Amino acid sequence: MHNRHDGEPLGRLLLIDGDDKHAPLVAETLVQSLGEGVRITVAAGGKQAAELLRDASFDIILADLSCLGDLSERSDDAVARLVRLSDGALFVAVSDGASVSAAVGAMRAGAHDYVVKPVNGPAMAGRIGELAQRHGKSRALSIAPRVERRSDFAGFIGASSAMQFVYEQIGRIAASSAPVFITGESGTGKDVCAEALHATGPRFGKRLVAINCAAIPRDLMESELFGVARGAFTGAHDDRKGAAELADGGTLFLDEIGEMDLSLQSKLLRFLQTGTLSRVGESGVRQVDVRVICATNRNPMQLISEKRFREDLFYRLHVLPIHLPPLRQRPTDVMVLARHFLARYAAEEHKHFSGFAPDVAGLLTSAEWPGNVRQLQNLVRRLVVMCDGGEITMPMLLAADIESRGVATPAEPVARGERRQAILPMWQQEQRIIEDAIASFGGNVSLAAAALEISPSTIYRKRQGWSEMAAAG
Numbered sequence: 001m002h003n004r005h006d007g008e009p010l011g012r013l014l015l016i017d018g019d020d021k022h023a024p025l026v027a028e029t030l031v032q033s034l035g036e037g038v039r040i041t042v043a044a045g046g047k048q049a050a051e052l053l054r055d056a057s058f059d060i061i062l063a064d065l066s067c068l069g070d071l072s073e074r075s076d077d078a079v080a081r082l083v084r085l086s087d088g089a090l091f092v093a094v095s096d097g098a099s100v101s102a103a104v105g106a107m108r109a110g111a112h113d114y115v116v117k118p119v120n121g122p123a124m125a126g127r128i129g130e131l132a133q134r135h136g137k138s139r140a141l142s143i144a145p146r147v148e149r150r151s152d153f154a155g156f157i158g159a160s161s162a163m164q165f166v167y168e169q170i171g172r173i174a175a176s177s178a179p180v181f182i183t184g185e186s187g188t189g190k191d192v193c194a195e196a197l198h199a200t201g202p203r204f205g206k207r208l209v210a211i212n213c214a215a216i217p218r219d220l221m222e223s224e225l226f227g228v229a230r231g232a233f234t235g236a237h238d239d240r241k242g243a244a245e246l247a248d249g250g251t252l253f254l255d256e257i258g259e260m261d262l263s264l265q266s267k268l269l270r271f272l273q274t275g276t277l278s279r280v281g282e283s284g285v286r287q288v289d290v291r292v293i294c295a296t297n298r299n300p301m302q303l304i305s306e307k308r309f310r311e312d313l314f315y316r317l318h319v320l321p322i323h324l325p326p327l328r329q330r331p332t333d334v335m336v337l338a339r340h341f342l343a344r345y346a347a348e349e350h351k352h353f354s355g356f357a358p359d360v361a362g363l364l365t366s367a368e369w370p371g372n373v374r375q376l377q378n379l380v381r382r383l384v385v386m387c388d389g390g391e392i393t394m395p396m397l398l399a400a401d402i403e404s405r406g407v408a409t410p411a412e413p414v415a416r417g418e419r420r421q422a423i424l425p426m427w428q429q430e431q432r433i434i435e436d437a438i439a440s441f442g443g444n445v446s447l448a449a450a451a452l453e454i455s456p457s458t459i460y461r462k463r464q465g466w467s468e469m470a471a472a473g
């Protein structure tokens with residue numbers, strides 16, 4: 001937060017909001033969150049905003065898409081015109097949430113992001129800081145409240161911007177009881193995330209009970225989740241609580257939710273709707289208060305389209321989405337994590353390591369890491385066990401890397417006839433890029449398409465093609 005500022009403002013924000021009662025309130029919450037160094041000018045519509053932009057320079061523009069009609073009938077056209085006049089300001093579109101296509105249109109027209117109404121001051125201030133950093137908008141960044149860059153948070157290690165965003169999201173939603181839906185490839189830290197949400201929230205005094213929907217046989221899953229009454233089936237000698245009851249007052253973590261049987265999905269939906277459950281073989285109902293966190297490394301939209309996941313259950317669970325980015329998208333975290341694991345395993349093994357040789361660090365940083373943090377962690381552990389100590393050199397890495405799916409691919413593998421990283425066919429690489437984009441927009445195909453600068457119908461067409469390719473083997 002900035003100190004009170006008497007002279008020139010630190011920055012200028014243009015708020016385009018057609019509601020003359022609402023706009024001053026929004027402006028006030030923004031000043032409270034951004035600090036008094038920001039000067040806010042309100043424009044009642046697109047035309048007035050365009051005039052203001054011709055006369056003065058602004059650092060941030062917040063534009064309610066519903067009030068730009070006086071500038072152009074189409075909101076994307078109005079946004080494009082304002083962006084052209086904006087002199088490189090950070091441009092955030094505000095939409096009413098009903099029209100995803102308007103928000104996508106605004107982003108195609110040059111907006112940096114969109115937020116759904118109502119504009120919340122503290123959340124908006126955080127978002128401005130994040131966007132300003134991501135888009136290199138130094139003027140907007142100077143207004144945003146300083147956020148300490150953290151290199152660790154509640155069990156996570158990592159100082160990249162992507163992880164700062166994750167920490168900020170966890171901090172913002174930990175106190176709520178609404179369901180959280182965590183997505184991310186295997187090994188990106190979905191369990192760590194569930195633990196962080198529980199540990200930093202008000203339910204910390206009660207239990208976090210985790211249940212892995214892929215690891216438990218189908219016919220046992222219902223009793224594991226909801227408990228069992230004595231005599232319900234052969235072998236049920238006693239009444240037993242399930243994970244949901246054990247987590248009462250605390251958090252229930254449903255890992256690999258995408259693997260849950262469809263009939264149990266209906267029962268889970270009922271539990272989420274009513275807050276009550278019945279143990280297997282019991283006719284009465286029991287009230288249970290849990291916060292549900294679920295996670296999957298699959299694409300939930302694909303599971304829904306394949307009819308393996310109920311859409312109504314997805315929307316019940318997908319209230320607060322968190323996406324954990326793959327390690328290859330945050331290369332600055334690799335050595336932070338590698339050094340952390342080296343220190344930890346060296347202490348466990350009573351050995352002394354001085355660090356990684358520069359060529360090893362370079363190779364690790366640029367590797368693909370298909371198994372993400374888990375793969376890096378296992379590799380460092382293997383290095384510590386196999387080596388006596390000192391500096392981790394390239395020969396040591398190559399010796400330890402044998403089972404790690406080719407992280408340490410040498411620079412000229414073909415010439416030297418050594419191992420080569422598997423090259424995926426073009427369609428699979430394209431599929432990965434598109435699925436990553438969809439996951440990072442919480443499953444929203446339209447927004448992913450806008451970010452990739454292709455049309456949503458292209459994504460749907462490609463998906464059809466991938467299923468056919470996969471079916472063809």
Ligand SMILES: Nc1ncnc2c1ncn2[C@@H]1O[C@H](COP(=O)(O)OP(=O)(O)OP(=O)(O)O)[C@@H](O)[C@H]1O
Pocket residue numbers: 155156157158184185186187188189190191192193296297337373374377
């Ligand atoms: N950012 C991180 N900082 C420190 N450790 C991490 C981080 N991310 C993951 N890990 C570690 O990597 C391993 C895998 O993490 P985790 O089990 O949370 O991944 P996951 O996404 O749930 O994987 P899966 O989908 O296979 O269950 C764990 O040992 C975890 O402690």
